[in-house]
Amino acid sequence: MNDIQSAARLKWYRSPWLWVPILGAGITLLNELFNHKAFTDGISAFTAFVQHHPMALTVNFLLVLVTLTPAFFFRGRVFFLTLVSALWVIGGSVNGFILLNRMTPFTTADLTVLNTGLDTLPNYLSKKYIILLFAAVLVLLLALVSLLWKGPKNKEPLRWRLLSGVLAMAASCGLLAGSWNWAFNKGDLSIVFYNLGNAYDDYGFGYCFLQTWLNTGIRLPLGYSADDMTRIREEIQKDAKKLNPIENVNVVFVQLESFMDPDEVKGLTLSQDPLPNWHAMEKTCTTGYLTVPVVGAGTANTECEVLTGMSTRYFGPGEYPYKTCLTDQTVESVAYDLKELGYATHAVHDHRATFYGRNQVYANLGFDDFTSLEMMPKASKTPKNWAKDYILTSQIVQAMDATPDQPDLVFTVSVQGHGKYPTEEVLQNPAITVTSCPEQVNQYAAEYYFNQIHEMDEFLGQLTQALSQRDEKTVLVLYGDHLPSLGLTNDDMVSDTLYHSKYLIWSNFSLRKDDENLYAYQLSAEVMKKIGVSGGLMNQFQQYCQDEPTYRLDLRKIQYDTLYGGKYLTDGESLYDPTDMQMGVAPIQIQNLVEKDGAWYAVGRNFTPYCHVTRNGKVLKTTYLNSALLRIDENPDTADYRDLGIEVLDMHKEVLKVIDPVNTAEK
Secondary structure (H helix, E strand, O other), X not given: OHHHHHHHHHHHHOXXXXXXXXXXXXXXXXXXXXXXXXXXXXXXXXXXXHHHOHHHHHHHHHHHHHHHHHHHHOOOHHHHHHXXXXXXXXXXXXXXXXXXXXXXXXXXXXXXXXXXXXXXXXXXXXXXXXXXXXXXXXXXXXXXXXXXXXXXXXXOOHHHHHHHHHHHHHHXXXXXXXXXXXXXXXXXXXXXXOOHXXXXXXXXXXXXXXXXXXXXXXXXXXXXXXXXXXXXXXXXXXXXXXXXXXXXXXXXXXXXXXXXXXXXXXXXXXXXXOOHHHHHHHOOOEEEEEEOOOOOOOHHHHHHHHHHXXXXXXXXXXXXXXXXXXHOOOOOOHHHHHHOOOOEEEEEEOOOOOHHHHHHHHHHOOOOEEEOHHHOOOOOEOOOXXXXXXXXXXXXXXXXXXXOOOOEEEEEEOOOOOOOOOOOOOOOOOOOOEEEOOOOOOHHHHHHHHHHHHHHHHHHHHHHHHHHOOOOEEEEEEEEOOOOOOOOOHHHEOOOOOOEEEEXXXXXXXXXXXXXXXXXXXXXXXXXXXXOOOOOHHHHHHHHOOOOOOHHHHHHHHHXXXXXXXXXXXXXXXXXXXXXXEEOOOOOEEEEEEEEOOEEEEEEEOOOOOEEEEEOOEEOOEEEEEOOEEEEOOOOOOOOHHHEEEEEEOOOOOEEEEEOOOOOOEO
């Protein structure tokens, strides 16, 4: 009898009805420990979440449980549970790692830029940790293969597995639906994320990550219709004023990576002012706070707002429009508006062309050409392997020189200030030292960061000097895309928020100083107003309709109508065609082929470290020596340079530009 009871008890202990919920609870708690940085910052944030948001925690547990319960159907139950558990724990640990390096949590949008993330991994982890990471992934894969092949099998008959599976799914889904509705009714959950980081803190990792997958695009605005869009168009036309444009004025935007004025941080003192050029320009130039949509990361969303006048807050939580709706359709932008006036439109970025898909998106935003890092001479690098911004001065000037008979728009994105910032000393004899800072900020990270933006400020000095010497009127717009990920909080900021960057509008001619605070999606319209440009419906809306009581709702309707709706605002038509965008403005040419000491050398101009010599379509092994010299590390089978071409390849061997032999026609 005792043996029977013991066997029954053991069977119950081994029952999936017991240990599958226990497994789900363990995964949920582990992921929330990662989500609230309990392993680095202590468990206070985690315990506060458990105490104040129990329904949100319950929903997160039931979400995990729903994904585990299909195991009841399978013979390889252990394999399935291990696989799903691993995916959950990987997601939670990736979120925890990301939160240590930036202030925006892990979202499904990050999966759309996975290649970019893997490329920049060496900037965040040492080689030793990268090796350990890949070793762990390999061990996990081998364990999964072993479980699939030789793991324990459920011996229950198929009918019992089907019955238990249906019951388990029905029970878990029913509990999830009930808890979900209860949590929404109590206000413990929401689908509106005004602050992504706060939402993850309050609603939990699993729920928020799911929302970033399901909740994309712009939801149908209340009252949206053809008649309502006609009303908006009539209001725009009624309010818009005819301006007198300043003729032949160049417009240069420079978006500064993670740029922050140290005067905005309470309790921070430095050995000297790291931004003397910026602070000097503030005294005479239009300036103010720029409210940006992101903090610590998400560069592309600030960029999108400035270029298009759209608010990225109306899209799904954590969504990058550059990776969703703007990959295959055009939208009004400052580039298209200025092209209507005969401007040449250039984009410049001292990082990879494919970063955030810019090599595709910029054509849909109206740019004639795009000079990425692959199209530049070898750039100096920071200790964290980001290009230094000094190189941008020559690239901006080169873009303007390429079209001497046209005024120019040059939209520039810098990268030098990018994190992760080292938490141990890496700079020898730094120009800027930190004498005091908020206690949660690592002093070495802050010191590294402020020395980078000090060099960025020196770049601004060089750029303004170069633009001052040009015999052309030029407006220069400078702004930070977001604050750096240094562990700062709202309470540390003079402005009481981490979403205030700064902007500045400089010119080499007389332009009135009108300080005001703006949202990022209002900046380009303000610049256009200053130079007398009033074309474009979105531009006019941002210039003249901000005081309307329906301004924000109408902005959302315009965005929805343009990207997802009936295009009623433009009579059902898309007003813009993608440009035939070229990579780079400097012609890359081979002008001679020389053999010396058994080695072959291509002599030419405007070579970059990403140039590869080709022969009959074959890419030859090539070593970059300088902008005029490439070494060909294999026999080209010709002595005539006119038989050779060039392909510009990014680090993943994606072809960005092709220069054919003989006629050097670019593709």
